Amino acid sequence: MNAVTLAWRALRHKPLASGLNLLLVAIGIAMMTFILAVSSQLEEHAGRDAQGIDLVVGAKGSPLQLILSSVYHADIPTGNIPETTLAAVAAQPLVKSLIPLALGDNFHGFRIVGSTTALLDHYGAQLAQGGPPSQAMQAVFGARAARATGATLGATFAGSHGLAAGGELHDHAPYTVAGILKPTGTVLDRLIVTPVASVWRVHETDPDEQPAEPAATAPGRELTAVLLQYASPLAAISLPRWVNGQPGLQAAQPAFEAARLFNLLGVGIAVLRAIAAGVLLVAALSLFVALYGALEERRMDLAILRTLGASPAKLLGLLLMQGLLLSSTGAALGWLLGHGGVALLQWSMDGEQTLNLQAWRLAPDEAWLPVIAAAVGLLAAALPAARAYRTDIAATLARP
Structure with a gap:
C-alpha cells in the first residue's frame, strides 16, 4: 500500500476535521x-478600450467622468x-x-453613439453582416448589442431618450440596421x-423637444466629446493646456485617469487579497493542529508500521502527503468556486452592459x-511529519 492510499485513508478516518480544513483552503484559494x-480582466479591457486614445475633449466637469462616459461608456x-x-x-x-x-439615446440599454466610421476603424471592427452606415438613420450593431437585442439586417428600431x-x-425617427459587427x-x-x-x-x-416659440437665434448643433490621437509627444504637454484654456472645454487623458481609477480600486483589491491570505493562514494553522492531533492519537499505529518494516522516511512522507492531499484538493475546489463566482458576477451584471x-x-x-x-499543506504538515520521523518504536510500544 503506497503513501497516497495510506494518507487518503487517514484523512477519511477524521471526515469532519478533514472537511473543515479542506473548506478553509478552498475558501482562501x-x-x-x-x-x-x-481584476486582471478589468485592467486588460480598460487598456484595450483606451488604446490609441491620447486625449478626450469634452465639457468642463470631472475628468474621470468624461473618460468613463466617452471611452468606456460606463x-x-x-x-x-x-x-x-x-x-x-x-x-x-x-x-x-x-x-x-x-x-444621448439608447436601445434596450445599449448606447446609440453618433460618430463616424473612424470609430469602427479605431477598434479594428469587421462586419459579420451588412455594411457600415452610409447615411443618416442607419446604424451598425456591436456583436453583444446585436445578440442581446436580436437585431437583424434591414430591421427598424427606435431609440429611447437617455x-x-x-x-x-x-418613435418619430426610426433607425435601420445596416450592419452587424464581429466581436472585437x-x-x-x-x-x-x-x-x-x-x-x-x-x-x-x-x-x-421643440420650443413653444421660435428662438431669435437658432442654437448650434452639439457634440458630446472628441477623441484625439497625438501627432507627436510634444502634444501631450501643449494640447491639453490649449484645450483647457478654451471656454467651456476640458481635456482629460485616459491613461492618467485610468491609472488614478485603478489606484483607487487597488486599495480595495489589496484588502481583499490580505483577507484571502489571512484565510489561508488560518487554514494552515487548522491543518497543523489537525495533523498534530492525529499524530498524537496514532502514535501506536505509526510505531506498528515501523515494526512492520516502514522506514522513518516513509512515515515522514505519509504525514506530508496528508497535508499535500488536503491542500491540493482544497485548491482545486477553490479554483472551481472562484471561477464560479466570476460566472455568477457575469450573469448578475449582464443587464448593466458594462462588464x-x-x-x-x-x-x-x-x-x-x-x-x-x-506550500500551505507542506508547511502545516512539516512539524508533525518531523515528529513522526523521530518516532521511538520501543518507547511508544512500551507505553501502557
Whole structure:
C-alpha cells in the first residue's frame, strides 16, 4: 500500500476535521482566484478600450467622468460642446486624428453613439453582416448589442431618450440596421454606431423637444466629446493646456485617469487579497493542529508500521502527503468556486452592459495558486511529519 492510499485513508478516518480544513483552503484559494480573475480582466479591457486614445475633449466637469462616459461608456457625460469644437481641434497641427461622439439615446440599454466610421476603424471592427452606415438613420450593431437585442439586417428600431433603458421613445425617427459587427473584445461590442447626423435629426425633429416659440437665434448643433490621437509627444504637454484654456472645454487623458481609477480600486483589491491570505493562514494553522492531533492519537499505529518494516522516511512522507492531499484538493475546489463566482458576477451584471467577463479565463498570476496551496499543506504538515520521523518504536510500544 503506497503513501497516497495510506494518507487518503487517514484523512477519511477524521471526515469532519478533514472537511473543515479542506473548506478553509478552498475558501482562501477561491477568494484569490476571484480577485485575480476579475481584476486582471478589468485592467486588460480598460487598456484595450483606451488604446490609441491620447486625449478626450469634452465639457468642463470631472475628468474621470468624461473618460468613463466617452471611452468606456460606463457613466453619463459631463455635458455637450459646440459642433465647432471639432473643426477648431482638427486645425491644431499636433492632432493626428480625431473621432467625434454624440450621445444621448439608447436601445434596450445599449448606447446609440453618433460618430463616424473612424470609430469602427479605431477598434479594428469587421462586419459579420451588412455594411457600415452610409447615411443618416442607419446604424451598425456591436456583436453583444446585436445578440442581446436580436437585431437583424434591414430591421427598424427606435431609440429611447437617455443612456439607460426606459426613457421616452423617439418613435418619430426610426433607425435601420445596416450592419452587424464581429466581436472585437472591446467596448464597441456593446455599442450601436450611427452617423452624428442621425443623433441631430432625432432630436431636431422630436415634437416634444421643440420650443413653444421660435428662438431669435437658432442654437448650434452639439457634440458630446472628441477623441484625439497625438501627432507627436510634444502634444501631450501643449494640447491639453490649449484645450483647457478654451471656454467651456476640458481635456482629460485616459491613461492618467485610468491609472488614478485603478489606484483607487487597488486599495480595495489589496484588502481583499490580505483577507484571502489571512484565510489561508488560518487554514494552515487548522491543518497543523489537525495533523498534530492525529499524530498524537496514532502514535501506536505509526510505531506498528515501523515494526512492520516502514522506514522513518516513509512515515515522514505519509504525514506530508496528508497535508499535500488536503491542500491540493482544497485548491482545486477553490479554483472551481472562484471561477464560479466570476460566472455568477457575469450573469448578475449582464443587464448593466458594462462588464464583459469571461468566467473560465485564466489570469497569469493564477499559476502561483497551486504552488501556494501546496506550500500551505507542506508547511502545516512539516512539524508533525518531523515528529513522526523521530518516532521511538520501543518507547511508544512500551507505553501502557
